[in-house]
Amino acid sequence: MTNPTPPVAIEIRDLTKDFPLTLRGIKLRAVDNLTLSVPEGQVFGLMGPNGSGKSTTIKIILGLLDPTVGECKVFGVPSGRVDSRLNVGYLPEAPYFYRYLSGTELVRFYGRICGVPRKRLDDRVKEVIDWVGLSGAAHRRVGTYSKGMLQRIGLAQALVHDPRLIILDEPTAGVDPVGSAEISELILKLKTQGKTVLITSHLLAQIEDVCDRVAILDKGKLILEGNMNDLVGQRGRQALIVDPLTPDQLAELRVWLKERGHALDSVEQPRARLDQLFLSRVSRAPKGENK
Amino acid sequence: MSTATVGVPFSISRLLIVAGNTFLEAVRQKLFNFLLLLAIGLVASAQFFQEFNFGSSELKFISDFGFGAMVFFGSTLTIAATAQLFFSEIENRTALTILAKPIWRTEFIFGKFVGVFAVVGVFCALTTLLLVGLLYHRENAIMALHPDAFEHGRVIHYGDLLVMGVLQWLKFGVLAAITLFIASFSNTNLYTVVMSFFMLVICHLQYLAHDAYAQVASLPLRLLVRVLSYIFPNFQLFNLTDQIGIGAGLDSGLVLRVAGYAAIYIAVFGGLAVYSFRSREI
Numbered sequence: 397m398t399n400p401t402p403p404v405a406i407e408i409r410d411l412t413k414d415f416p417l418t419l420r421g422i423k424l425r426a427v428d429n430l431t432l433s434v435p436e437g438q439v440f441g442l443m444g445p446n447g448s449g450k451s452t453t454i455k456i457i458l459g460l461l462d463p464t465v466g467e468c469k470v471f472g473v474p475s476g477r478v479d480s481r482l483n484v485g486y487l488p489e490a491p492y493f494y495r496y497l498s499g500t501e502l503v504r505f506y507g508r509i510c511g512v513p514r515k516r517l518d519d520r521v522k523e524v525i526d527w528v529g530l531s532g533a534a535h536r537r538v539g540t541y542s543k544g545m546l547q548r549i550g551l552a553q554a555l556v557h558d559p560r561l562i563i564l565d566e567p568t569a570g571v572d573p574v575g576s577a578e579i580s581e582l583i584l585k586l587k588t589q590g591k592t593v594l595i596t597s598h599l600l601a602q603i604e605d606v607c608d609r610v611a612i613l614d615k616g617k618l619i620l621e622g623n624m625n626d627l628v629g630q631r632g633r634q635a636l637i638v639d640p641l642t643p644d645q646l647a648e649l650r651v652w653l654k655e656r657g658h659a660l661d662s663v664e665q666p667r668a669r670l671d672q673l674f675l676s677r678v679s680r681a682p683k684g685e686n687k
Numbered sequence: 688m689s690t691a692t693v694g695v696p697f698s699i700s701r702l703l704i705v706a707g708n709t710f711l712e713a714v715r716q717k718l719f720n721f722l723l724l725l726a727i728g729l730v731a732s733a734q735f736f737q738e739f740n741f742g743s744s745e746l747k748f749i750s751d752f753g754f755g756a757m758v759f760f761g762s763t764l765t766i767a768a769t770a771q772l773f774f775s776e777i778e779n780r781t782a783l784t785i786l787a788k789p790i791w792r793t794e795f796i797f798g799k800f801v802g803v804f805a806v807v808g809v810f811c812a813l814t815t816l817l818l819v820g821l822l823y824h825r826e827n828a829i830m831a832l833h834p835d836a837f838e839h840g841r842v843i844h845y846g847d848l849l850v851m852g853v854l855q856w857l858k859f860g861v862l863a864a865i866t867l868f869i870a871s872f873s874n875t876n877l878y879t880v881v882m883s884f885f886m887l888v889i890c891h892l893q894y895l896a897h898d899a900y901a902q903v904a905s906l907p908l909r910l911l912v913r914v915l916s917y918i919f920p921n922f923q924l925f926n927l928t929d930q931i932g933i934g935a936g937l938d939s940g941l942v943l944r945v946a947g948y949a950a951i952y953i954a955v956f957g958g959l960a961v962y963s964f965r966s967r968e969i
Contacts, residue, residue: 458786459786459787460783460786460787461968462968478695478790479694479695481787481789482789484787486784488787491784492781493784494708496711496715505704508701508704509704509705509785509788509790510788511701511789553784563787
């Protein structure tokens with residue numbers, strides 16, 4: 397009996413995107429023969445240096461750009477069609493929203509665009525604003541928001557129509573470690589709700605923390621793809637963390653291990669991650685406060 | 688809301704949501720308020736012409752002056768607002784967020800147009816009503832001074848003034864559609880504004896070239912001019928100030944033809960803007 401194929405949220409096949417640079421036909425290849433699948437219900441990280449084709453790929457998924465060659469489907473619908481975006485929420489990199497609207501008005505505007513029924517709209521707007529922790533600032537104009545708050549109101553507008561797929565393009569760009577950690581928490585909450593999340597970020601630690609699966613692009617080409625544990629976990633190796641041992645105890649341990657066919661490769665002091673240290677020391681502002 | 692994918696039909700409702708947001712953005716910009724105040728100030732200043740005190744001709748002068756101010760500031764507002772409201776979406780990347788939603792680009796473009804058209808409509812309504820009030824006030828004053836000149840009653844056709852205001856609004860609608868078309872393929876706000884003013888001048892003056900070449904030029908040139916006269920709308924058709932006020936009044940058939948003329952050009956340039964914008968890479 398074979399395992400059924402897991403449902404796929406995004407399916408990209410042989411995708412190439414060229415941008416014309418000059419009238420003489422010189423082109424820039426932003427995405428080069430990319431084939432990729434994003435399984436439903438997973439957090440998928442798309443990584444790569446600047447200019448590697450991440451944002452172009454996302455724009456093609458959203459139907460904002462047409463592929464030069466190849467195809468891209470979202471929940472089985474070609475991405476160039478308007479109905480492919482019915483179940484997609486998108487937070488662009490460094491979002492800039494209508495400054496003259498309040499947070500509530502902004503999310504309400506996008507909710508109406510997405511066709512959220514009027515009866516449900518007010519409740520839904522309140523719900524997502526609460527969810528991203530901006531209820532205290534919901535009536536303030538977006539123009540007064542900090543970067544972290546902009547990212548969170550951006551997340552609220554992306555979620556207002558309860559999409560199955562959420563695309564986050566550099567959601568923590570320019571955000572301080574506290575705001576970044578909160579966004580990571582929100583992403584993990586989305587995962588528990590069964591949402592599919594496609595995220596790009598230069599914060600590799602964040603990608604490692606939240607993603608089930610990653611793909612790395614370089615110069616438009618896919619150079620690596622796989623499950624996070626398979627890629628970064630060292631198979632056949634174990635780390636033991638113990639109380640400090642004296643040199644004699646350490647020597648005894650080496651002998652004990654050698655007798656059983658093992659070797660002690662390295663002894664080092666475990667280090668806390670700097671972001672965890674920072675978060676443990678820095679107080680977090682109450683929800684909705686300016687950060 | 689997490690339903691199976693179905694087709695998304697064109698929606699007037701979504702179009703109006705974009706239009707409403709565009710309108711709100713425009714009226715909260717200083718440019719709109721500045722131009723509106725300037726136009727109102729200029730129209731209101733026409734009351735100082737009472738010093739001329741040259742009877743019914745004075746009323747005609749005030750009317751022409753008022754509509755002249757409306758045309759000048761209305762054209763500036765239309766071009767500046769259309770270009771600004773379009774490029775603010777592109778440059779601030781709010782277009783990315785909207786177009787990543789299930790919305791047709793046609794709805795987006797026509798929503799932008801309707802929003803600007805509404806803004807210009809408010810501008811035309813306010814300046815026209817102000818002008819009507821001013822003329823009414825001045826006509827009363829002149830009637831009291833020279834009752835013999837008004838023995839057949841009032842000389843101003845106030846209904847025609849309102850119709851004239853509507854025609855100017857329609858003309859600005861054509862100008863907004865032209866500006867939107869230029870913006871749909873242009874890369875910068877400045878290029879759009881310059882090209883749109885260039886088009887405004889051509890549309891105002893094209894009748895001169897048409898009249899001149901129709902008399903003297905060779906057949907191919909005459910045909911070329913004729914084709915160009917179809918491509919560029921003739922804005923002089925909207926200028927019916929000679930027929931309002933003290934004249935015999937507006938011919939309703941002519942008004943309807945001019946309104947239809949405007950509607951056709953709005954549809955054509957709006958359609959071209961949509962066609963161009965659909966293939967634009969955001």
